[in-house]
Amino acid sequence: MSISNENEFKGIMKVGRFVAKVRKAMMQYVESGMTTWELDQFARTFFENESVDSAPNRDYKFPGMTCISLNHEIAHGIPSQYKIIHNGDLINIDISAHLNGFYADTGISFYIGKEGGRKFANLCEAASQSTLAGIKQARTGNPLRWIGRSIDHTARVKGFKVIKNLAGHGTGRKLHEEPQVLNYEDKREKRVLNEGLVLAVESFVSNGSEYAYESSDNWTLTTGDKSFAAQMEHTIIVTRKGPVIATL
Secondary structure, eight states: OOOOSSSHHHHHHHHHHHHHHHHHHHHHHHHOOOOOOHHHHHHHHHHHTTEEEEEHHHHHHOSSSSSEEEEEEEOOOOOTTBBBBTTTTTEEEEEEEEETTTTEEEEEEEOHHHHHHHHHHHHHHHHHHHHHHHHHHTTTTSSSHHHHHHHHHHHHHOEEEEEOEEEEOOOSSSSSEEEEEEOOOOTTTTBBBTTEEEEEEEEEESSOOOEEEEOOOOEEOOOSSSSHHHEEEEEEEEEOOOOEETHH
16 A cells, blocks of 8 residues: 555554564563464464454464464464474564554564574574665665665675565555565566555575475475575555654
């Protein structure tokens, strides 16, 4: 969507603040020995207490309130009582919500314990910096492809690759809207960014595979080669003065 009035701006900011709050709370709550189902149930309390809909559950019948992916899983991991989180793990949480007719989407990859830090700190930092570099390009009148160019350049400077078949997207009135926001530059892309456009900008940065593969559960996406990938995602609003991040 493209925001055209103050009420729409406030609507995006409100749902953006909600998913950011859940993201931060989940990061603080998670611990070794917990199942991904337990972590998702913790998130559920926020949705229920504030009468907010989980967007993937509402729109796609996803079997969870949030997507929680471990290690070689990249995205869309199903919360499970059989998936235990351990020290040394790489974990991704992706939270998207619907509130009063508006959507916002956020996600982050992080690691568990000191062992996880040794293995994944650089990868997670590269994902974060790549997303922020892309977001900086989200200014009215700039080419859309500049976002992907900056994401890809930042990832490669830091020694990593991007996942080419996953992308950010428009959002706002639906969870997934046009345009698709690639992790790399496609010079055939000629669109420019309009004032008020709402985007979910996300990087998927890998130390191996450049593609995501769907698992047999028809939801979970993996690297396919046992490499690791990290993500960072924010919902933003494009303006002439630069991007407004709704999910900080």
